[in-house]
Amino acid sequence: MTPLLARLEKVAAERCAGTGPAHDYAHVRRVAQSARVLARVEGAREDVLVAAALLHELFNHPKDHPDSARSGDVCAEHAAIVLRGEHCDEGFVRDVSYAIRVHSFSRGILPETLEAKLLQDADRLDAIGAIGIARCFATCSEMKRPFYSDEDPFCERREPEDKLWGVDHFYKKLLRIPDTLHSATAKRLAEERVLFMKGYLAQLGREIE
Numbered sequence: 001m002t003p004l005l006a007r008l009e010k011v012a013a014e015r016c017a018g019t020g021p022a023h024d025y026a027h028v029r030r031v032a033q034s035a036r037v038l039a040r041v042e043g044a045r046e047d048v049l050v051a052a053a054l055l056h057e058l059f060n061h062p063k064d065h066p067d068s069a070r071s072g073d074v075c076a077e078h079a080a081i082v083l084r085g086e087h088c089d090e091g092f093v094r095d096v097s098y099a100i101r102v103h104s105f106s107r108g109i110l111p112e113t114l115e116a117k118l119l120q121d122a123d124r125l126d127a128i129g130a131i132g133i134a135r136c137f138a139t140c141s142e143m144k145r146p147f148y149s150d151e152d153p154f155c156e157r158r159e160p161e162d163k164l165w166g167v168d169h170f171y172k173k174l175l176r177i178p179d180t181l182h183s184a185t186a187k188r189l190a191e192e193r194v195l196f197m198k199g200y201l202a203q204l205g206r207e208i209e
Contacts, residue, residue, distance in 0.1 A: 129193025140166035
């Protein structure tokens with residue numbers, strides 16, 4: 001790790017202190033590690049991508065906040081301040097900030113740069129699989145919503161509404177993530193994680209039927 005990235009990692013750890021486990025420093029480290037792998041395999045600028053991964057959780061509105069979808073914009077501004085404080089050149093600041101600004105799933109933005117595409121991939125990989133399930137229900141607890149709907153737990157007769165029930169988030173977002181990934185590497189890594197989630201839902205169905 002370069003001295004700059006080591007300092008950015010320290011900033012991330014300090015800013016994430018006290019946050020919930022769905023968006024804590026452990027999440028940042030996992031995304032940064034995935035970002036390193038994707039950068040090397042897919043030929044992206046590793047310094048830009050890993051810096052963006054380390055700084056992509058500097059700010060978050062609560063999930064039920066009316067401006068929650070703008071968290072990426074505010075976070076990008078915070079990241080730019082940090083990078084300018086490190087005397088990074090403006091091109092680097094621009095590229096890192098852009099990747100952070102467009103990374104959110106809820107914004108639905110198709111990025112223009114490879115690094116921004118791969119930040120989306122790295123962040124979305126951490127939303128699926130075993131860790132994705134844990135993060136889903138951590139958020140469910142923070143929002144004080146039930147795990148599932150008693151009447152239709154698996155959205156068989158209705159549209160998913162993940163602001164009301166935790167399991168709905170699988171159908172609203174998590175199971176759709178593979179279709180939004182950009183790189184062949186991320187798509188390959190997602191396959192096992194999606195199979196695990198489907199197995200989990202099947203087991204859950206057997207337990208609550």
